[in-house]
Amino acid sequence: MDTHNIPSRQSSSPGSKLGLVLSSGLVSGFVVHRVAKKYLSPWLPSPVIVGVSIALLFAGLLVLLIDRQQARTGKHGKGRLMSLLPYSIVYWLALDLSLFGFQKILHLQMIVPLGLLDTPFSSLSGENLVWAFYRWSYPFTLFIAGLQISSAYLLLFARTRLLALLIALPMLVHIIAMDYCYAMPTWVMLHAVVLLTGVLSLLSLDYHRIKAFLLSTVQGLQPLPYAPAIQIGIKLSVLLLPVLLLSVYAFPNKHPQFTGSYRASNLRIDGQARVARTPKDSVLTGVYLDLDDEFAFDFNDYRYRYIGTYHYQPETDSLIVHWRYPNRNIAPLRGRLTREGTGLRLDGQLANQHLQLHLERRPEQR
Structure with a gap:
């Protein structure tokens, strides 16, 4: 690992030193814990793994104390241990x-x-949804893996270290946002x-140069040859x-x-009550009213559905549904859709059958 171009800004203030110490301890402790638990647990007892991880969390504080003691006594080698902390972050990150x-x-x-992949989409947890989405395309998985591996190895060389950090930054921000929004396990997000924090700590060492670069103008892109008012109008x-x-x-x-x-309940067909008593009973149990006036009947199994488009007249509460799945030859549903308690009541005619049912809204699956 190249060790000759990390700036020495960490020595400028006690606050920046403490931030570097905390970041180094957290990164090394968490990475060692994850790696040892996943790969070395058959040989290392859990208390040993936890103990080493905790020791690394506090090792940086010990380095800070030694550094301050050397500063007070004027001993030779002041700051030498502190200068190694950024490389500790680099190594464990990589x-x-x-x-x-x-x-x-x-x-x-x-x-x-595999058994979950054939279940309804809405039944999957946020974590399983994420993994199912990513695993669908192995080439995309390889692309993400390539970004992670390339950023890891670019971190090890002085000339490519900043590039590696700029690759890792949006990647980790995306991962954290995904972990939070899709209810991943807390430890995973943490x-x-x-x-x-390790990436940001390393980037902070080169803060002024990064700021100057990001806020500089694009060379070769000429200013617009228009009055300031016109330029403001274009932006607005x-x-x-x-x-x-x-x-x-x-x-x-x-x-x-x-x-x-x-959820459909109190279903009556031609005046006779119908209830699905077993999973095999083909009885209307669910109704979906969706965007673009999509309408669906669910017959106790997501594989058995009527899907079509509905037209609703609010003046008369009249409803008509033209089906297109499983085929267009199914007679339209004609009836009325009205409020009933906290739900809806559907009263209509499907072919030669008279339907009556209560609809209770189900909470949206997340």
Whole structure:
């Protein structure tokens, strides 16, 4: 690992030193714990793994105390230990990112039980949804693995270290956002947050140069040859045009008061009550009123459905559904859709059958 171009900004203030110490301890402790628990647990007892990880968490504080003691006594070698902390972050970051990449290549990540993949989409947890999405395309998995492995190895060389950090930064931000929004295990998200603190800690050492680069103008891009007022108008149009275009757009949620998934109950066909008593009973149990006036009947199994388009007249509460699946030869549903308690009541005619049922909105699956 090249060790000759990490700036020495960490020695400028006690605050920056403490930040570097904490970041180094967190990154090394978390990475060692994850790696040892996953790969070395057959040989190392859990208390040993936890003990070593905790020791690494506090090792940086010990380095800080030694550094301050040397500063007070004027001993030779002042700051030498502190200068090693950024390289500790670099090493453990590189190792962890590299391992994550190879885990993806070898199918050790993005694992979903095969039995879950054939279940309804809405029944999957956020974690399983994420893994099912990513595992669908192995080339995409390889692409992510390539980013992680390349950023890991670029970290090890002085001339490519900054590039590696700039690759890792958005990657980790994306992972943290995904972990949070899709309810991943807390420890998984916390691990990503710790890696991000390591990246930010290293980037902070080169803060002024990065700031100057990011806020500099693009060379070769000439200023617009227009008056300042026109330039301001062009910039404002980027904000105002979307508002204008969206204000005239026909949104697909045409009947938001109905849109949702409903559980069917109190079903009566030609006056006779019908109830699904076993999973094999082909009885109407669910109704979906969706965007773009999509309408679906669910007959106790997601594989057995009628799907079509509905037209609703609010003046008369009249409803007509033209089916297209499983075929277009099914007679339209004609009836009335009205409020009933906290739900809806559907009363209509399907072919030669008279349907009556209560619809109770189901909470949206997340």
